[in-house]
Amino acid sequence: MIKALILDYGNVISLTDTKAIDEAMAAETGIPVEAFGNLYSTHRSDFDRGVINGEEMYRRLLQNNGYEEAAKDTGLLKKMVDIDLAGWRTLNDAVCDWALNIQKQGFKLGILSNMPYQFLDRYEKEIPPFVAADYACFSCRLHLIKPEPEIYRKCLEGLGIRANEAVFFDDLERNIEAAQKLGFRAFVWTGLVQAQKDWLSCL
Numbered sequence: 001m002i003k004a005l006i007l008d009y010g011n012v013i014s015l016t017d018t019k020a021i022d023e024a025m026a027a028e029t030g031i032p033v034e035a036f037g038n039l040y041s042t043h044r045s046d047f048d049r050g051v052i053n054g055e056e057m058y059r060r061l062l063q064n065n066g067y068e069e070a071a072k073d074t075g076l077l078k079k080m081v082d083i084d085l086a087g088w089r090t091l092n093d094a095v096c097d098w099a100l101n102i103q104k105q106g107f108k109l110g111i112l113s114n115m116p117y118q119f120l121d122r123y124e125k126e127i128p129p130f131v132a133a134d135y136a137c138f139s140c141r142l143h144l145i146k147p148e149p150e151i152y153r154k155c156l157e158g159l160g161i162r163a164n165e166a167v168f169f170d171d172l173e174r175n176i177e178a179a180q181k182l183g184f185r186a187f188v189w190t191g192l193v194q195a196q197k198d199w200l201s202c203l
Contacts, residue, residue: 002185002202003161004134005102006110008146008170012189013095013111013129014088021087025080035065048114050140054081085119091127095192099129102199111136112155112168114145135159146170147178167202169195 010016018040026033039061047057055077062071070076103109111133117140124130135158137151144151156163163183170176171189179186187198 001165002107002167003165004108004110004159004167005099005199006112006155006159006166006168006184007095007099007129008168008172008175008189009111009113009115009127009130010088011171012169013092013099013127015090015092016088018087021084024083024087028079028083029070029076031062031067031070035067036061045114045145047116048139049143049145050117051143054084054116054118057081058084081118085116085122088115088119089123089126092192095195096128098192098196100132103132103134108134108159108161110134110155110159110166111138112146112152112170113137114139116140146172146175149178149182152179152182152184167199169198 007013022033022036025031025036042064043057043060046052047054055074058077058080059071099109109129109132111130115138120138120140130136135155137155137158139145139151142151142154144154146152156166159166164185166184168176168179168184168186169189170179170186173188176186176188185202187195189195
């Protein structure tokens with residue numbers, strides 16, 4: 001029996017355009033947009049894990065791309081972090097309403113997201129599913145990131161359910177595959193309409 005809906009945040013609850021974030025960063029800093037292209041494959045995991053802050057993440061990125069002077073500019077680094085975090089703040093209100101309505105029907109609502117603590121410090125209390133969640137599982141607080149199996153187990157533990165009692169949505173296939181290996185009913189997020197169908201198919 002399904003007991004919980006668990007949602008990722010980025011590109012599920014949020015409306016995030018990482019290309020637009022990179023373009024805004026380039027416009028504000030004068031650094032070519034190409035310099036930001038490998039951020040997610042090189043330094044983001046340490047940021048999401050809570051090992052480094054955003055300023056250090058961007059310092060490493062700039063330094064690795066040869067922008068030595070920019071990497072020393074603390075004001076510039078702070079501006080970059082501000083642009084980055086703000087780019088993840090826009091919500092998909094329809095998804096928020098859907099998730100909260102499912103919770104009102106008696107199901108538990110969980111959040112399972114790779115999010116940095118600086119984002120949570122600024123915006124956590126403004127995001128309705130975060131506030132309402134029966135358990136919100138964030139990478140920075142556990143020093144674990146998806147698709148590492150232990151973060152999924154921590155989420156289940158926090159919700160007090162088993163894997164086969166959860167339906168999980170994430171926009172990244174590798175995170176869904178990891179959840180499925182643990183027994184979750186898990187689906188790649190392609191939009192709310194399909195998610196509603198997938199959810200109903202599990203009940």
